[in-house]
Amino acid sequence: MSDNDPSFDHGLDQAFDHGLDRSLAETARGLRGWETPALDASDRAALWTAIQSRVPTSAPPPHPPASAARPPAPWIAACVMAIGALAALLTARGRSAVDVGVRHADPARTVPAEATVVGRRSAVALRPMPGAPPATSPATSPSTSPVRPAAVEHQAAAIVDARPSPIASLPDAEPPVALAPNGSAPTTDAGTNRRPDAALRRDVPAGTARPTVTPGPVLPAHPLPGAEPPTSSPTSTAPPPTMPAASPATGIAGVVRSHDGRPIAHAVVRAVPEDDAARFVVAVTDDAGAYTLDLPAGRWHVSAIAPGHAPRWWPDGAAAGEAMGVEVLEGRVTGGVDFMLPTVDAGD
Amino acid sequence: MGVVPILRGDAASLPAPAGDEARLVRRAREGDPAAIEALYLAHVDRVHRFAFSRLHDDAEARDVAQDVFVSALHGLPGLRADDRFGPWLMRIAHVTILGRWRRTGRGPRLVALDDDPEVPDGGTDPASHDDVARDVQRRLDGAAIGAALGRLTDLQQQVVTLRFIAELSVADTAAAVGCTQDAVKKLQRRGLASLRMWLEREAEG
Numbered sequence: 001m002s003d004n005d006p007s008f009d010h011g012l013d014q015a016f017d018h019g020l021d022r023s024l025a026e027t028a029r030g031l032r033g034w035e036t037p038a039l040d041a042s043d044r045a046a047l048w049t050a051i052q053s054r055v056p057t058s059a060p061p062p063h064p065p066a067s068a069a070r071p072p073a074p075w076i077a078a079c080v081m082a083i084g085a086l087a088a089l090l091t092a093r094g095r096s097a098v099d100v101g102v103r104h105a106d107p108a109r110t111v112p113a114e115a116t117v118v119g120r121r122s123a124v125a126l127r128p129m130p131g132a133p134p135a136t137s138p139a140t141s142p143s144t145s146p147v148r149p150a151a152v153e154h155q156a157a158a159i160v161d162a163r164p165s166p167i168a169s170l171p172d173a174e175p176p177v178a179l180a181p182n183g184s185a186p187t188t189d190a191g192t193n194r195r196p197d198a199a200l201r202r203d204v205p206a207g208t209a210r211p212t213v214t215p216g217p218v219l220p221a222h223p224l225p226g227a228e229p230p231t232s233s234p235t236s237t238a239p240p241p242t243m244p245a246a247s248p249a250t251g252i253a254g255v256v257r258s259h260d261g262r263p264i265a266h267a268v269v270r271a272v273p274e275d276d277a278a279r280f281v282v283a284v285t286d287d288a289g290a291y292t293l294d295l296p297a298g299r300w301h302v303s304a305i306a307p308g309h310a311p312r313w314w315p316d317g318a319a320a321g322e323a324m325g326v327e328v329l330e331g332r333v334t335g336g337v338d339f340m341l342p343t344v345d346a347g348d
Numbered sequence: 349m350g351v352v353p354i355l356r357g358d359a360a361s362l363p364a365p366a367g368d369e370a371r372l373v374r375r376a377r378e379g380d381p382a383a384i385e386a387l388y389l390a391h392v393d394r395v396h397r398f399a400f401s402r403l404h405d406d407a408e409a410r411d412v413a414q415d416v417f418v419s420a421l422h423g424l425p426g427l428r429a430d431d432r433f434g435p436w437l438m439r440i441a442h443v444t445i446l447g448r449w450r451r452t453g454r455g456p457r458l459v460a461l462d463d464d465p466e467v468p469d470g471g472t473d474p475a476s477h478d479d480v481a482r483d484v485q486r487r488l489d490g491a492a493i494g495a496a497l498g499r500l501t502d503l504q505q506q507v508v509t510l511r512f513i514a515e516l517s518v519a520d521t522a523a524a525v526g527c528t529q530d531a532v533k534k535l536q537r538r539g540l541a542s543l544r545m546w547l548e549r550e551a552e553g
Contacts, residue, residue, distance in 0.1 A: 024540040027547070028512045034493045036397050037406040044392055048385065050414050055421045307411065344407065 042280045046268040046305055049282050053266055250330055251295040254337035256285050256304045263289025264341060267306035274299040274325045292333070299325035302337055309341035316340065370430035377424050388417055391434060395441050398514040402445050402505065404494045412448065416441045438514040439524040442506065496546035504539030507532055 039047070256267040267285040271293050285291045293302070301323040305311040313323035314337055328334050369390070375383035395416050399409035419440050427436055497505055503525065510521040511532070518536075522529045 024537065024544060027540045027544040028508075030547075031401075031493065031508070031512045031543075034401070034513075036400045037409070039393055039396055039410075043410075044389060047392060047410060047414055047417075048388055051388070051417045051421070054414070054418045 042270045042272060042282070042303075045280060045282045046270060049268050049284055050266070050307075053284060249292075249294065249333050250297055250328060251333050252293045252300065252302060252326055252328060252337045253333050253335045254291060254302075254339065255289045256291065256306065256339045256341065257289055258309060259340055259342050263287070264306045264309065265289060267291075267304050267309075267339075267341070269293060269302060269304045269339075271295055271300040271302045271326075274301055295328050297328050297330040299327055302326050304339040304341060306341055308344055310344050312339050312341050314339065369433055373424075373427065373430040373433045377427070384421065387433065391437055392417070394434075394514065395437060398438060398441050398509060399445060401497060401509045401513045403448075404498060408448075412441065412444055415444050415448075419444065435516050435520040435524075438510065438516055439520070441514070442510060442524045492547060492550045493543075496543050496550065499546050500539050500542050503527075503535050504542060507535040508539040508543065511536055 252271060254269075256264045256269065258264055263285070265285055265287045267289065268282060269285065269291045270280050270282045272280045275298075281293055281295055283291045283293045293300075301320070302314040303311055303320070303323065304314075310318065312318065313320055314326060315324055317323050326334055326337055369387070372383045372387050372390075376387055392413055396409050396413045399412035399416075400406060403409050403412065416437065420437055423440070427433065429436075497508070500508065506525050507521055510516045510524055511518070516524065518529050518532050521536075522532045525532065525535075527535075
């Protein structure tokens with residue numbers, strides 16, 4: 001509250017209007033200067049954390065869940081439309097169905113499928129061809145998942161281009177493309193961040209249209225709130241962005257317990273850079289009292305608070321001035337930053 | 349497994365523009381987490397301060413602030429006047445504190461509206477006002493005000509804190525307390541007079 005807060009002055013004006021003499025108004029003004037305990041930024045953050053833990057819906061994602069937002073994704077629509085156009089073209093040539101498949105980089109794992117035209121161009125249903133072997137991952141490739149034709153109807157980070165082409169076969173060196181069920185992460189080859197190759201293949205005479213698969217944007221399995229669905233031209237041929245390699249964890253971990261040794265769930269642990277008290281990072285303990293703070297390397301002052309307990313600054317300070325810095329090294333989680341919080345009698 | 353950090357911040361990001369509050373309320377009602385957080389940051393200090401003025405305990409005031417915002421976030425869809433978020437929040441705080449006292453059996457002393465005969469219903473000698481005010485100001489440390497507030501009747505405390513700490517209007521205070529505006533004005537005057545009297549006594553040692 002600033003000293004010239006107009007709402008307060010307005011209140012005082014009203015007080016005068018309502019018959020208060022000056023001394024009473026000054027008394028009221030004195031209330032304004034009453035130095036009550038103030039919340040600092042980390043206190044506000046800790047309170048907010050506690051509030052959010054009690055109101056799960058208080059901060060819903062600004063966009064509907066991925067499962068609701070994705071279905072009309074343009075590349076899926078483009079996929080269906082393109083296959084529909086292809087099938088319509090074939091239908092016009094007297095074919096009512098077209099064989100397609102979803103192919104891995106390993107040709108042996110190609111899964112035949114059949115696309116049936118429903119109407120002339122409205123929709124195409126993909127289903128495994130009768131007698132087709134089940135698509136299973138070889139035991140020697142545990143990191144790759146079976147790719148089913150139906151996956152095309154799910155989150156397909158691929159775009160079909162149905163441009164006419166005389167080419168009837170596809171080279172094995174297609175760029176990697178992930179076809180994954182909606183909501184699941186694209187599978188990757190262990191250690192390489194490469195996803196299984198896949199492409200739509202038809203089995204029709206040369207000279208007719210060829211559906212080709214071009215890589216689209218790769219989505220995270222759980223997009224960050226606020227992330228817009230990626231847009232891409234249906235004919236984009238840009239190589240897929242590679243998934244960033246997971247950086248080694250850097251931060252602080254520990255357990256918050258009560259003085260009697262019981263773990264304290266939902267305690268709030270905050271870390272403040274030793275050289276910048278205006279910034280902070282907050283985490284909440286789980287049921288076992290454990291927490292992990294993902295922090296940049298540096299020296300941090302760490303404190304913990306919990307309802308019914310007195311706050312403590314690591315290692316066992318009762319005030320911020322008694323805190324000792326915790327060194328965080330890049331790529332390492334500094335463990336053992338534990339707290340024992342004294343219990344506070346509510347009647348005190 | 350520890351829970352990942354969920355909030356980062358810096359001091360510069362804290363204040364929310366008061367003029368946009370109605371817009372923030374609309375966005376918050378639609379589920380915009382940034383708007384919800386902005387409203388929280390804009391009001392949490394005042395809610396905490398008001399709670400402390402009633403409870404005289406920082407930990408309890410933080411608990412109440414937490415309860416208030418939990419209630420507010422649950423009840424936000426029911427708030428119709430988007431530009432009345434602040435008074436609405438303070439009324440929640442007021443009710444939350446009363447409910448807390450009811451549950452714990454603790455609370456301020458309950459005195460009838462007119463049951464405070466030792467406090468004059470008005471001012472003192474105008475000539476001494478400035479001296480008294482200066483003296484009161486000089487003695488207005490936290491403990492003295494807290495002690496003086498604690499000596500007011502419950503209704504006086506409610507009105508004084510709602511009016512001059514929560515900064516509600518007379519009408520909003522009347523709605524929060526559940527009495528008429530005239531009663532609020534009367535309680536306000538008596539409450540301030542009583543507060544001043546106790547502070548003067550404190551100043552005299």
